Amino acid sequence: DVKVTQSSRYLVKRTGEKVFLECVQDMDHENMFWYRQDPGLGLRLIYFSYDVKMKEKGDIPEGYSVSREKKERFSLILESASTNQTSMYLCASSPRTGEETQYFGPGTRLLVL
Amino acid sequence: AQKITQTQPGMFVQEKEAVTLDCTYDTSDPSYGLFWYKQPSSGEMIFLIYQGSYDQQNATEGRYSLNFQKARKSANLVISASQLGDSAMYFCAMRENSGGGADGLTFGKGTHLIIQP
Numbered sequence: 362d363v364k365v366t367q368s369s370r371y372l373v374k375r376t377g378e379k380v381f382l383e384c385v386q387d388m389d390h391e392n393m394f395w396y397r398q399d400p401g402l403g404l405r406l407i408y409f410s411y412d413v414k415m416k417e418k419g420d421i422p423e424g425y426s427v428s429r430e431k432k433e434r435f436s437l438i439l440e441s442a443s444t445n446q447t448s449m450y451l452c453a454s455s456p457r458t459g460e461e462t463q464y465f466g467p468g469t470r471l472l473v474l
Numbered sequence: 475a476q477k478i479t480q481t482q483p484g485m486f487v488q489e490k491e492a493v494t495l496d497c498t499y500d501t502s503d504p505s506y507g508l509f510w511y512k513q514p515s516s517g518e519m520i521f522l523i524y525q526g527s528y529d530q531q532n533a534t535e536g537r538y539s540l541n542f543q544k545a546r547k548s549a550n551l552v553i554s555a556s557q558l559g560d561s562a563m564y565f566c567a568m569r570e571n572s573g574g575g576a577d578g579l580t581f582g583k584g585t586h587l588i589i590q591p
Contacts, residue, residue, distance in 0.1 A: 394578050396581075403582055404579075404581040405581070406578035406580075409578050462509055462521040462524060463578075464521070465518065466518075467517060467518050468517045468519075
């Protein structure tokens with residue numbers, strides 16, 4: 362079974378803090394994704410990566426950055442957390458091509474106070 | 475314009491009845507894929523079913539089937555014989571394949587399905 366893990370299920374941070382959300386997948390997938398989920402808005406793509414050290418902006422990249430130093434790990438960074446970044450963050454991975462679905466991690470609920 | 479539209483924010487359905495969750499999409503890409511995910515209250519996203527734009531037949535996976543009407547740009551999920559465990563949020567999503575498959579999914583806002591005993 363594909364396994365995507367995220368470093369924390371729940372996280373509470375203060376405004377202005379630097380926040381790291383880590384995601385690891387064990388299926389040697391080339392593609393990795395970060396989404397945020399907010400009530401009434403569904404999931405929105407923040408950033409994605411199709412290879413090590415490669416990154417592409419999604420629909421809402423402002424206020425975020427990412428890092429992919431190893432194939433299995435994709436990190437989402439909030440340089441200076443703000444209250445409007447309180448959300449559920451979901452990581453996903455998929456093979457490079459094909460019809461396969463994206464496989465999602467359990468999510469991190471981030472609260473910024 | 476929204477690329478994925480789910481018009482039903484919530485639905486109440488009696489156990490054992492069939493359920494249809496609506497999804498319409500908008501794309502000019504000739505090659506695309508459509509997905510349905512289930513998200514229970516625990517939060518994990520569970521993949522249910524996939525339909526490719528060139529697939530001739532409607533996709534089926536157990537109690538789930540996808541009613542794909544390409545001309546109408548519609549990809550409704552049908553759950554037969556609903557169960558209490560089907561209560562969850564359901565998301566329709568699309569991947570446009572012009573980006574080579576690496577692009578992210580575009581999600582609808584979801585439908586909250588509640589199955590009543």
